[in-house]
Amino acid sequence: MALHPAPITLTPGVRSALEEKVASLIDSETGTIGPEIYADPYLHELEQERVFGRCWLLVAHESLIPKAGDFFASRMGEDPVLVVRQKDGSIAVFLNQCRHRGARLCRADLGKTKAFQCTYHGWTYDLGGNLVSISKSDAVGGDRIDKSEWGAIKVAKIHNFYGLIFATWDEDAPSFEDSLGETRWYWEAMFNRPGGTEVIGGVQKWEVPANWKFGAEQFASDIYHFDYTHVASALAMMPEGMEYQEPPPLEGRQFRDRGHGGVATPMVEMSDMQTAMAMGMEVMRYNQSTRDAHAKLVGEQAAKQTQFVHANMFPNMGILPLNQTLRIWQPKGPNAMEVWAWTLVDRDAPEDIKKQCRIKTQMTFASSGVFEQDDAENWTEIQRVLRGTKARKTLFNNMIGANESKDPSGKYPGRTDRAQSEAASREFYSWWRDLMLQPVQGE
């Protein structure tokens, strides 16, 4: 098994040198990026501590673990965690690491269990991560060890947001809702679905040799690339006999706050056409049929006059609502990410609609998706160029868009800019910079 490069342990002196570096690499005012943020192994470690060690992170969808004892082996940054349904129906999240010598408590990706027995010396933990048995206790004097002090390390807080399970290591983290800031309306609209949602078809995992921030940033703020990166795929997806026309300029607003970003468009008719092309007529009609019920939950504007195009919840949860792909950009060292992707559907949708969604998502955004491959190729390309020292010192331009703050039509809440902007990308990097400059507990 190939191991990625040995991690670096940061010291206070190194941290403060890195802070200076971060401050000089991201210019939030002008919108420039020093690309060492994508490649430097020291910054990667600081990012693990201060971004992934502090933010609310998506760890699972509750539909993966419906019954007591069901578990999903997830990650919070580079740390492996177990997400486990308890006997009382609640969910526990804890570090997937034995307190004896640190082997994983559980090596399966998902399943059902009564307890987690470490494969090395057999220490055993209950569903909540509490140490319940030190093996051969009588013979090895295990009674002298207070088991209550040697349970698996638990996250500080857990939140269930319409079926999405989030966790944070930070005791002082704001509530999940507060962490959404001015973007809350948009996330509610996307995830508060009539009857709730579920993920189907298993999780797909694939590695892209590029930093995780390329995926996150693009989903937060970049529809700009579509007509260039994806033109060949878009042509290939055209129905027989239809001419490819220049797409009309995308109306709508790009929302941003606290590192989050995404686009909402009022061009519902056009979006429906795109849905018909990408997901099939039946799925488009099904979506239309749910709008009245959806409006009861989130209001007319969100349910009937808006389509959500793309979004990234800081730091690393991406969604394309139209293509129904939900994913996590898992960091894997500075030079690679592992994408974990699911097909997200309404729990109450008819089976044939769910099946359509699953198949169509595979064709567009998934390991086999044509659009997915276009994007991954660009990110890989950038990362490869960053092997060069000259290249790593060359600033990137992140200045597209007008930095507007208010929607002139008054329809979309919070700070927003035009749909084709990099305002949300600037927001992403400036939030990232702010977090990187603030120590977390336990450094």
Added chain:
Amino acid sequence: MAFETVASLDDIEDEGTFVVDGEPKIVLFRVGTDVFATQFFCTHEDAPMDDGWVGDDCTVECPWHASKFDLRTGEALGPPAFEPLQTYPVRVEDGAVMLDRG
């Protein structure tokens, strides 16, 4: 001692368990329409056997270290446990589960 009614068959899911409190504490295991009873704690390291995995071959697997026991005899079928589980006589009559704690 004699048989006393401790549960009704419907209280126990098939391949499920049911705890009978008291002295000694006992676990009932249901396999189809049969019910078996053993001591509560595993003979290896004291795992609660009501958390065990019940097999349709009349076995239970310990939740902690996966030793299997024969529910009919209590015999330990594989390590790390070697000592048998104490078993108790059970009768099912008209849907009532009757246990003799001895």
